[in-house]
Amino acid sequence: MLGELAIKNFAIIDDLRISFSNGLSVLTGETGAGKSIIIEAVNLLLGGRASTDLVRTGEKQAELEAFFPIEPDSSAAKIMRAYDLDPFEGLMIRRIIAVNGRHRIFVNSRQSTIQFLKQVTRNLASISSQHAHQGLLNEENHLDILDTFAGTHTLRNTVQELYGELLPLLKNIYELKAGIEKAIEDNEFIRYQIDEIESAQLKPDEDEALETERNRLKNGTEIYESLNSAMDEIYSKDGSVLERLGKIRADFEKHGVVDKALSRMAETLSRSMLELEDFNHELRRHCDTVDLNPDILEETEVRLDFIQKLKRKYGGHSATLDAVFKKYKELKSTLSGTENMAGQIEQMEEKAEVLSAEIGRKAIELSGQRQKAALELATLAEGELKSLEMENTRFRISVTQVKKETKPEDPQKELFFDPLASPLLTVNGMKIFQNGIDRVSFLMAPNLGEQPRPLSRIASGGELSRVVLALKAILTETEPVGTLVFDEVDSGIGGRTADKVGMKLKLLSEKYQLLCITHLTQIARYGTHHYRIEKKVINNRTSTVITPLKETGDRIREIARMMGGSNISQATLDHAAEMLE
Missing domain, CATH: 3.40.50.300 (P-loop containing nucleotide triphosphate hydrolases)
Known part of the structure; x- marks a missing residue:
């Protein structure tokens, strides 16, 4: 409390x-x-x-x-x-x-x-x-009230869970089927793109390596002459660097007998000359690699131009070789996905059929419990209403189902805009909704000789407040x-x-x-x-x-105020006291 x-x-x-x-x-x-x-x-x-x-x-x-x-x-x-x-x-x-x-x-x-x-x-x-009173006029709330009385929320939740699993599955099936024909048409072009990239036999960073090679080939003559000139200066010509260093070393060795520092310097110079000779050999080896053949330069430029075209075609905004490789993977994945699409649809349809059968069984079971509870709740409600000065009232609860149309104009459109009308979301020709197959409506005939009609069309304010009280009295026993x-x-x-x-x-x-x-x-x-x-x-x-108001006199005066307003007479006070006896 x-x-x-x-x-x-x-x-x-x-x-x-x-x-x-x-x-x-x-x-x-x-x-x-x-x-x-x-x-x-x-x-x-x-x-x-x-x-x-x-x-x-x-x-x-x-x-x-x-x-x-x-x-x-x-x-x-x-x-x-x-x-x-x-x-x-x-x-x-x-x-x-x-x-x-x-x-x-x-x-x-x-x-x-x-x-x-x-x-x-x-x-x-x-x-x-007052919101509860107005809510009772909304038939969408009647199902909740009936389920509360029937204690079917667990079963209803099961139906909702199955529905929540089945509906996205049906949408996926539709989307796959809608896209498979176009995908098959696109496959031929996708295969052409894959073949074009594969036949290029691209290597990572090949474009950068070719750029470097092209620049080297373009400057081959100058590079060759520069290398030869360096070798002449270091080794070949008269008075080369090595020759002059040799003379200096010999002079240091001669005087090293009396000056040990010069002897050490001569040794250092010997090591430097050995390194310089190694460097000269490296120059010669590199000189041998310089290709002065114009055909090789042309081949390099043709290959590089071909790669640049592929980069523009498949590399997107970045136009890089990495982007081409990424596009290749995407194309392969798309092709693989399309080829597997039929198998996916078949598997999904098998799962949808299992879920459809299960939700159908649960929805029928739920509907049976609701129909039984509807009779019980209506009988109890009539009894409660009789005790509230509505002796001749008949209270009924309508539990109906919505039939599935046999030939929808556009079943795929219906799947999206009325997904519950999907052929796989029906049972025994009835549509399955998120909460089952039932539509529930509270009907009432307040007077003799009248047919029960929806509350929203006949109930007065006083009748509606008593219906709310009657249902509340019943439902508190259930929940x-x-x-x-x-x-x-x-x-x-x-x-x-x-x-x-x-x-x-x-x-x-x-x-x-x-x-x-x-x-x-x-x-x-x-x-x-x-x-x-x-x-x-x-x-x-x-x-x-x-x-x-803990004192009796205070309650009497408040009851009297409610009866007579601001002008409270002794007679009003006496009447109020009598009411509280």
Whole structure:
């Protein structure tokens, strides 16, 4: 149950803290006093969507807190243990709504996420507000309600998982089939490109090596003459470098007898002359490699020109040899992929058939459980509605299937824009949707002699609020929650009907904690606890104030206010006291 609620700087609420207990807690007050704001705060603490507009004017952030005592064997306790939170400490939720959009969530002082908040509070509290009433008019929500009652969420999740696996597979099959014909046509050209690159017998960095060779060949004569000139200077001509160095060495050796330093210098000079002779041999060897044949230069330029054309053709924007090699690999991969495409399609179709058969079986099983549950839920709903002054109401739940058209105009287009109509996503001629094969609609006939019709076409505000209450009373038995919050439960009703609704809420409060906002004395009279909500001007600012009415006299005056407005007579007070007896 909800043990405590604290609200600060939220809408017109300055600073508010209140404790709740078991039973039926009614919240009353003038229109606009801030009753629904309190419900909105609870909704945010259960994981509702936050808006910066809710921060009190002039403040940087709003702060909301809620404390829930946790039963040790509850689903919330299991979730808390899984996240290393101690359920014996209870669940303390704190949510900060900041003007700058940097909202934060804390669970037991640990920063958390909206996903975890929704998960851990799922069975702690449930809110029925005007949104729930309007949501009941939307038939898309009827399937969820029926599945909640039937307890078929596990089977439904299985269908969803199979659907999520099968649909992309079907799209891939279509895309492969659509592309295979064009791919086959392209293969001939791809093979030509591969052959052209392969026949070139390219080598890594060959273009750079050829550029170097071409430059060398172009300057062959000059290089040859330069090498010969160097050899003449070093070795061949009279007075060569080696000859002059030999004379110097001989002179140093002669005087080295008396000057040891010259002897060492002579040895150094000998080593240098040996290195110079080696260098001269290297010059000669390199000179022998210089090719002065113009035919070789022409062959080099032809090869280089051919490689440049391949680079422009296959090298993309970079026009490099590496890009040509990369393109070659891509072409080979494309060709290989196309050749394997037929085999891939066959394998994928086999898998799709297996998944299709499985989803078909599960969808039929799910539909059977829904149809059985629909009869049970309709019967229970009629019983609940009878207790809420709708004695002659007939409530029906329609569970139908959508038939598959025999000849769609464009089956491939239908696969994408209505993928559920794919031939592989049908069973027994019925379309399989993400949640199964069923379309669910709640129908009602409020009066004798009428045929049941969709709620959206016939239900008044008062009837709709009672249908919501009836379904909530039934569903809490299937998926129990600790706290039920009702806003607008008295919409469109009054008199004896309102009294019956109040009795129903009182009965529910024997099993669950109930918080109920009401404008009707017939409902407020049944409250185990009563809270008055009002607006007050404090320091030139309007603020919402909530006051627990613990004394009988305070409750009598609030009931009297609800009955007679600002002018409360003794007769009104007496009537209010009588209602509370």
